[in-house]
Amino acid sequence: MARHEFGAGIADFVVTPSDGLWAVGAGANVIFWDAAEDGVQYTDLQDASGAPMTSVRADEYGALHRFYGPDGITGMWADAGGLSRAWIEAHDLPTSGGGTSPGSVDWLNIRDLGAAGDGVTDDAPAIQAAIDAASAEGGGTLYVPAGRYILNAALTWASGVNMVGAGDRVSILQATNQNLDLITGTDISNVTLQGLQLSGPGRGFGSAVRFTRFSAPSIPNITLRDVLIQSMGGDGVFCHQLASSVLHRVRVRSCGGIGFHLQAPQDTVLGGASTSLVGCSAEGNVVAGYWLDRMSYTTLTACAAQGSPTGFRLDTCTAVSLTGCGAEQCTTGLTVYGGKGTSVNGFVTEGSDGTSVWLTNSAAGVVLVGVTEVTPVAAATACLRTDAGTIATVLGLTAVKANALAGTVNRLDPGDGSLVVAGKTIVPTGGAAARMGTAVLVAGQVTVSTTAIGANSNVLLTTQTPGGTVGAPYVNARTAGTSFTIKSTSASDTSTVGWRILDPS
Numbered sequence: 001m002a003r004h005e006f007g008a009g010i011a012d013f014v015v016t017p018s019d020g021l022w023a024v025g026a027g028a029n030v031i032f033w034d035a036a037e038d039g040v041q042y043t044d045l046q047d048a049s050g051a052p053m054t055s056v057r058a059d060e061y062g063a064l065h066r067f068y069g070p071d072g073i074t075g076m077w078a079d080a081g082g083l084s085r086a087w088i089e090a091h092d093l094p095t096s097g098g099g100t101s102p103g104s105v106d107w108l109n110i111r112d113l114g115a116a117g118d119g120v121t122d123d124a125p126a127i128q129a130a131i132d133a134a135s136a137e138g139g140g141t142l143y144v145p146a147g148r149y150i151l152n153a154a155l156t157w158a159s160g161v162n163m164v165g166a167g168d169r170v171s172i173l174q175a176t177n178q179n180l181d182l183i184t185g186t187d188i189s190n191v192t193l194q195g196l197q198l199s200g201p202g203r204g205f206g207s208a209v210r211f212t213r214f215s216a217p218s219i220p221n222i223t224l225r226d227v228l229i230q231s232m233g234g235d236g237v238f239c240h241q242l243a244s245s246v247l248h249r250v251r252v253r254s255c256g257g258i259g260f261h262l263q264a265p266q267d268t269v270l271g272g273a274s275t276s277l278v279g280c281s282a283e284g285n286v287v288a289g290y291w292l293d294r295m296s297y298t299t300l301t302a303c304a305a306q307g308s309p310t311g312f313r314l315d316t317c318t319a320v321s322l323t324g325c326g327a328e329q330c331t332t333g334l335t336v337y338g339g340k341g342t343s344v345n346g347f348v349t350e351g352s353d354g355t356s357v358w359l360t361n362s363a364a365g366v367v368l369v370g371v372t373e374v375t376p377v378a379a380a381t382a383c384l385r386t387d388a389g390t391i392a393t394v395l396g397l398t399a400v401k402a403n404a405l406a407g408t409v410n411r412l413d414p415g416d417g418s419l420v421v422a423g424k425t426i427v428p429t430g431g432a433a434a435r436m437g438t439a440v441l442v443a444g445q446v447t448v449s450t451t452a453i454g455a456n457s458n459v460l461l462t463t464q465t466p467g468g469t470v471g472a473p474y475v476n477a478r479t480a481g482t483s484f485t486i487k488s489t490s491a492s493d494t495s496t497v498g499w500r501i502l503d504p505s
Contacts, residue, residue, distance in 0.1 A: 002071070003046065003068040003069060003070070003071055004068065004069055004072075004073065004074055004091075005066060005068060005090055005091050006068065006069055006076070006088060006089075006090055006091065007056065007065050007066045007067050007091075008064070008065055008066035008091075014028040014030060014058045014064065014080050025058055025062045026061065027059075028057070028058045028062065029056075029057050029081070030055060030056045030057070030058065030064065030079065030080045031054070031078075031079050032055075032056075032069070032078055032079070033076065033085060034076070035077060036084075037085075039077070042069065042073065042076055045068065045069060045070070046067065046068040047065075047066075047068075048065065048066045048067060053067070058080075061109065061166070063109060074089065074090045075087060075089045075090065076088055107140065107141050107143060108130055108134060108140055108142050108143065109143045109145065110123075110126065110127055110143065110144055111147075113127075113129060113130045113133070114126035114129070115127055115130070115147075115149055116147075116149075117145065117146070117148060117149050118147065118148070119147070119148035119150060119174070121150060122150050122151070122152045123149040123150055123151060124151040124153040124154075124155065127142070127149065127151070127155055128153075128156065130142050131155065131156070131158055131161050132158070134158070134160075135158035135159070135160065135161055138160060139158075139159070139160025140162070141162040141164055141192075142161065142164070143163075143165075144163060144164065144165040144166070144171040144173070144195075144196060145165075145166055145171065146166045146167075146170035146171055147171065147172070149174060150176060151173055151174060151175050151176065151182060152176050153180065154175075154177075154181045154182060154183070154184050154206075155184070156184055156185065157183055157184065157185035157188055157191060157211070158185070158188060159188045159189045159190055159191065160191070161191060162191060162192040162194075163192070163193050163196065164194045165195035165196040165197075166195060167195050168195060168196055168197045168227060168228035169197065169228075170197075171195060171196050171197065172197040172199055173196060173197070173198050174199050175198075175200045175201060175206060175208075175232070176201055178203050178204025178206060179206060180206045181207045181209075181210040182200065182206060182207070182208045182209070182232070183208065183210070184209075184211070184212075185211045185212075186211075186212050186213070186214050187212075187215055188219060189216075189219065189220045189221050190220075191221070191222050191223070192222075192223040192224075192225070193209070193223070193224050193225075193227055194223070194224075194225045194227065195225075195226050196227050196228075197229075197230070198227065198229045198230075199229075199230050199231055199232075200255070201233070202233070202254075203233050203256070204232075204234070204256070205233050205234045205256075206232055207234040207235040207236065207237070207238045207257070208232045208235075208236050208237065208252075208255075209224070209236070209237045209238065210235075210238045210239075211238070211239045211240065211242070212240040213240045213241040216241075218241045218242070218243035218272070219240060219241050219243065220242075220243045220244045220245065221243075221245060222245040222246075223247075224246075224248070225247075225248040225250070226248070226249050227249075227250045227251070228250075228251050228253075229250070229252045230252070230253045230255070231254050231255065232255045232257075233255070233256040233257075234255065234256060234257040235255060235257040235258045235260075235261045236252030236255045236257075236259045236285065237261065237262075238257075238261045238263070239262050239263070240263050240265075241264055241272050242262055242272060242275050243273050243274055244273075244275070245274075245275045245276075246275070246276050246278070247275075247277045248276075249279045250277075250281075251281045251282075252280075252281070252282050252283070252285060253281075253282070253284055254284045254285070255285045255286070256285075256286045256287075257286060257287050258285060258287045258288045258289075258291045259282030259283075259289045259290060259305070259308070260277065260280065260282060260290045260291070261291050261293075262275065262291070262292045262293070262295050262298070263293040263294070263295075264293065264295050265293075265294065272294055272296060273295065273296040273297045273298065274296075274297050274298070275295065275298045275299075276298070277290075277299070277300045277301070277303055278301045278302060278303075279302045280300075280303045280304075281303070281304045281305075281306075282303075282304070282305045282306070282311075283305075284306065284307040284308070285307075285308050286308070287308065287309065287310070288309065288310040288311070288313055289304075289306070289308045289310070289312060290303065290305060290312045290313065291313045292314050292315065292317050293315045293317075294315065294316050294317060295314075295318075295320055296317065296318040296319060296320070297318070297319050297320075298317070298319075299320070299322075299323065300312070300320075300321070300322045300325055301323045301324060301325070303322070303325045304325065304326055304327070304328070305325075305326070305327040305333075306328045306329055306330070307328070307329045307330070309330065309332070310330060310331065311330035311332065311333045311334060312325065312333070313334075313335045314334075314337065314339060315337045315338065315339070316337065316338040316339045316361075317342065318340055318341055319341040319343075320339070320341075320342055320343075321344070321345070322343070322344045322345070322347055323345045323346060324346045325344075325347055326347060326349065327350075327352070328349075328350045328351055329350070329351040329352075329353075330349070330351075331352065331354035331355075332354050332355050332356070332357075332358055333347070333349030333352055333356045333357060334347060334356070334358070335357075336357075336358070336359045336360070336363045337360055337363065338360075338361035339363055339364075340364045340365045341364075341365045342365070342366045342367070343366075343369075344366075344367065344368045345369045347368070347370070347371045348371075348373075348374060349373050349374065349376075350374040350375060351374075351375055351376065351377060352373065352376045352377070352380050353376070353377040353379050353380050354379075354381060355381055355382045355383075355384075355385045355404075356371075356373045356376065356380070356382070356383045356399075356401070357371055357385070358386075358387075359384075359385070359387065359390040360385075360386075360387040360390065361387070362389035362390060363391075363392070365391060366390065366391065366392040366393070367392070367395075368384070368392060368393070368394045368397065369395045369396060370395070371384070371397050371398070373398060373399050373400045373401065374400070375400070376401050380401050381401065381404075382401050382402060382403060382404045383397070383401045383402070384397060384399065384403045384404075385403070385404040385405075386404070386405050386406055386407045387406055388406045388407050390408070390409075392409050392410070393409075394410065394411045394412070395411075395412050396412070397411065432451055433450060433451045434452060435500065435501040436499065436500045436501070437498075438496055438497065438498050439486060439496070439497055439499065440467075440495075440496050441468075441473070441486065441493050441494055441495055441497060443491060443492070444487060444488040444489075444490055444491040444492060445476065445485060445486060445487040445488065446485070446486050446497070447483050447485045448485075448486065448499060450484075450501070451481050452501050453478055453480060453481065453482070453483065453501060454480050454481070454501075455478070455480040456503070456504055457478075457501050457503055458501070458503070458504065459475050459499055459500070459502075460499065460500045460501075460502065461474065461486060461498070462497070463495045463498075464495070464497065464498045465495060465496040466495050467494035467496065468493050468494035469492040470488075470493055470495055471488035471489035471490025471493045472489045473487070473493075473497045474487060474489075486499065
């Protein structure tokens with residue numbers, strides 16, 4: 001009986017679980033059986049040259065090369081050491097009625113579909129054909145072996161199609177047209193991009209990933225993991241109405257627009273929510289590191305921005321949180337422009353040359369915990385700026401530059417034991433803004449310097465230690481923000497007078 005040919009097909013790859021997804025099983029040793037469980041192992045195999053062998057080893061890309069099964073065997077159960085076996089069929093079986101033999105397109109090597117990856121050939125047509133082929137079968141995963149794949153046209157993505165590379169240093173999709181996006185899709189869902197580098201021409205207007213909504217309520221279930229994006233003329237990642245999605249260990253650098261631009265316009269209420277950015281980095285992007293526009297219920301954890309005018313901007317967002325994030329060498333580290341329910345826990349700005357954190361446009365319900373300003377440049381203007389109409393609670397602020405506080409700010413800061421509620425200090429502080437202290441009368445009067453005194457402040461006075469001819473102390477004069485004068489009814493009073501400033505509500 002004749003031997004049939006196996007392997008070297010578009011579905012003949014070994015995959016293994018990796019970080020919740022699938023990765024190629026490079027070098028996996030595969031044996032073959034006559035049953036899904038137990039059964040008899042097939043050991044009478046031959047390689048492509050006819051040499052006998054008992055198992056097949058996957059190459060560095062997880063591919064099974066061409067081999068021959070036992071005489072007359074048209075299908076076998078493959079075992080790569082996992083929890084279950086997979087069915088594999090011979091490729092040289094005749095078909096009836098002009099159809100094709102059953103198969104799987106869950107894992108397609110783009111090299112097998114014509115992509116060269118040589119840094120010269122335009123691979124856009126071959127990769128687009130692979131995307132379309134997977135989409136026609138209801139979805140699948142495209143594997144991108146190491147190489148530089150030149151793209152003279154944008155890739156139009158489809159729902160259910162994933163792309164997995166061998167790593168963001170070796171599997172490179174290189175866009176050449178400065179006015180086109182690299183990957184684009186409309187009304188798509190259930191897409192994973194992993195282990196890839198997306199590089200641009202270093203100029204123009206194109207984004208690396210641009211997923212937009214036209215008629216669908218949202219763009220759900222998008223995952224970007226271990227992806228490096230660089231040198232695009234526009235944004236690194238632009239997603240419109242993103243929902244229930246994850247960006248994990250994505251690095252965007254040296255792009256002409258925004259590193260991560262997540263937008264959710266007001267025309268729907270379903271999209272632009274429930275998205276997480278974890279361990280992401282935005283470096284040297286021209287406009288901003290992260291810009292979230294009207295996003296809701298979204299978290300950024302362990303994310304960093306460096307070398308942009310704005311590190312993080314939250315524009316009219318709802319219940320967005322930053323945890324363990326930071327901005328270095330940015331003019332403004334964090335801008336909260338309107339919205340409600342923003343929370344920030346552990347945010348560090350270093351080398352700011354403007355305002356480290358800025359709350360504006362009536363941002364409400366903002367909670368800042370553990371915000372720390374480190375070595376701002378000399379030209380920096382403020383650590384925390386809050387504009388009129390904003391409402392914020394600040395705990396543990398460490399500032400180098402002065403704060404510029406308007407609106408309603410509740411504060412509990414380290415170092416001076418102060419507690420400020422609704423803009424009024426209820427626990428006195430010391431130092432230049434002291435609100436409590438003592439002063440010794442000389443010839444019946446003394447001037448106390450403190451920036452805490454206001455035009456309408458109430459000053460409580462008590463005689464602590466009588467001296468000279470004791471009279472009744474009172475406030476004789478004040479200069480708001482500078483000082484006030486205590487005077488006694490006795491010109492020879494030398495008593496020590498205690499004082500405390502209270503502001504009316």
